[in-house]
Amino acid sequence: MSDLNKLTLAEARDALRKGDVTSVELTEACLAAIDGADALNAYVHKTPEIALERAKAADARLKEGDAPDMCGLPIGMKDLFCTKGVASQAASGILEGFTPEYESTVSQKLQDAGAVMLGKLNMDEFAMGSSNESSVYGDAINPWKVDERNLTPGGSSGGSATAVAADLCLAATGTDTGGSIRQPAAFTGTVGIKPTYGRCSRWGIIAYASSLDQAGPMTKTVRDAAIMLEAMAGHDMKDSTSADLAVPNFEAMLTGDIRGKVIGVPKEYRPEGLPEEIGKLWDDGAAMLKDAGAEVREISLPHTKYALPAYYVIAPAEASSNLARYDGVRYGHRAKLGAGDGINEMYEKTRAEGFGDEVKRRIMVGTYVLSAGFYDAYYNRARKVRTLIKKDFSDAFDAGVDAILTPATPSAAFGLGEMSDADPVQMYLNDVFTITVNMAGLPGITVPAGLSSQGLPLGLQLIGRPWEEGDLLNTAYALEQAAGFVAKPAKWW
Structure with a gap:
């Protein structure tokens, strides 16, 4: 098999089980792709020795049988996850030289499942950003290109999105505080899911905003997201916000059957000035879900603004x-x-x-x-607004809505430097469709659904009920099947 780095997690897992390929071969293919892609600046700490050592161990485990789904699959790790003996800098100069003596719970779970870490991925400093331009390592660059400009892969998980889209790993970890998994996934034609707050442990992930941060997978397909999320999720005694709930087999829930499901379309997500092609993509997505047997209903989330x-x-x-x-x-x-x-x-x-x-x-x-003088005027008021936003979603779900369909981003990927020099509020507006999900602690997923007039990927977001990632992934699977998005960036790096 050639182009092993282009396989999905599911394809690679099945090939490993059949004996068509070894984990070492998969890992070497990814390492070769990484070495040829320095122009994208996705990997900031490469760990080929660790990768090959883990791949050999995975091959031995696979021979014995009874290996978990993620065993032997090469993945990238966002630089926000502390990894024992490997630099973990959160893309910040202030953590220069910091090498943790411990492993984050999520990266440990993936390691225990036999996943192979290829290296640490670029990101916005301390996960603060929507374009990967605040990294001490320099910008990560989107593999998609339509003219001479370098485009942003989104942020803060920009390196993860670039690595998955450019086949520099089979999947990657990301974190999402206000859209940092879902927005870069939309900009790069990949799938990104932010699970319910508390589904994945935050222990050992360098904190930005503790009541909003949540780890999740960034993958090539919805099926891959289901496979990887199951390995990442689970209760952790070391994180008091981690939920003590059983983790279902998410992949087994992917039937693609959404007949009778109610999909809400919030009218507040169509702000003045929404680009026509984003509006059309959204309408097309709603039509696809309707064709698949779901009922599409307009809903109101009044506190969105x-x-x-x-x-x-x-x-x-x-x-x-x-x-x-x-x-x-x-x-x-x-x-x-x-x-x-x-x-x-x-x-x-x-x-x-x-x-x-x-x-x-x-x-x-x-x-x-x-x-002292502003705590009530700003912080307490914002907390009250957050409660109202959460109630908006609860009311919609109580009224029978199973999932909510919205755009993922207000535009396709923009050029690096085009927004960073302007008013920072313009950059913050990139998160307009994604942050409500973090404020309410809900699961949200971005699925690539089409191309812009320039030929850049555009994503749609689905928001689910709390703790029902399996149901959300199934709706996303139905949308993915209907949209049939297969475009890949042409290799220029």
Whole structure:
């Protein structure tokens, strides 16, 4: 078999079981693809020795039989997951040289399932960004290209999206605080699912906003997302927000039968100025689900318009608290001090040198909204809005809606540098369709559904009931089958 790196997780798993291919062969194919793709800047810490060692162990396990589904499958790991003995920097200068002595729960679960880690993937610094332009490693670049511009792969999981779309791994881990799995998946023609808050452990994942962060898989197909999510999910005693619920066999729930399901289409997600091609894609998606036997119903989520401002109060507030631990004392970067400098100067200089502009901006916003005079005016009000947003979704689900269909992004991928120099609020608007899902703690998935007039991928988002990822994946599977999206980026790197 040639082009082993182009296989899906399901295809590679089946080939391994049949003995048509070994994990070492799969891993070597991916490592060769990675070495030929430095122009994309997807991998920031390559780990070929670890990968080949794990691949050999996986092959031995497969020979014995009784190996889990993920055994022997090569994947990439977002640089936000702490990995024992491997640099874990969250794409920030302040964590330069930090090598954890422990493994995050999610990466440990994948390792225990026999998955092969190829390396660490690029991302926005501390997961703060929608375009992968705030990384200390430089921009990750979208493998899709329609002119001379380099396009963003989205953010913050930009390196993960690039690696999956360019076949530099069979799948990758991502994290999603306000759309950081679903938006890059839409920009690169891949599938990304953010599970229900608490479905995957956050332990050992470098924190941005603790009440919003959630890990999930980024894959080539919905079936692959089901396979990988099952391996990543599960209760963890080390994370008090992790749910003590059984993890179903998500793949077994993919029947493609959605007859009788009710799909909600929220009228508030059609803002003024929504590009025509995004609106058409959304209408087409609704028609596809209707053809598959679902009932499509217009619904109202009245507090949607307050979601973006509320999110950009809550997330920075939590970030300013979480990032206070980076001070140059115990680990990571420490500024050089002048004569007479004390502890305060060390904190100030270290943070000034270590944090990038976007991270500093969000820390300052967060500190401001938590300060004595503004706590009630901003932070408490935002929390109340969050409760109302959650209630909007609960009311829709209580009224019989099984899933909600929306656009994933307000546009196709844009050129690197085109938005970063402008007003940061323009960049924040990229998350307009995705952040409500984090605010309400719901599962959401992006499925590639078509191409823009320029030939760039466009995605649709499905939002599900809490803890019903299996049902959501099945609806996404039906949409994927109907959309029949098979386009791949032409290789230029």
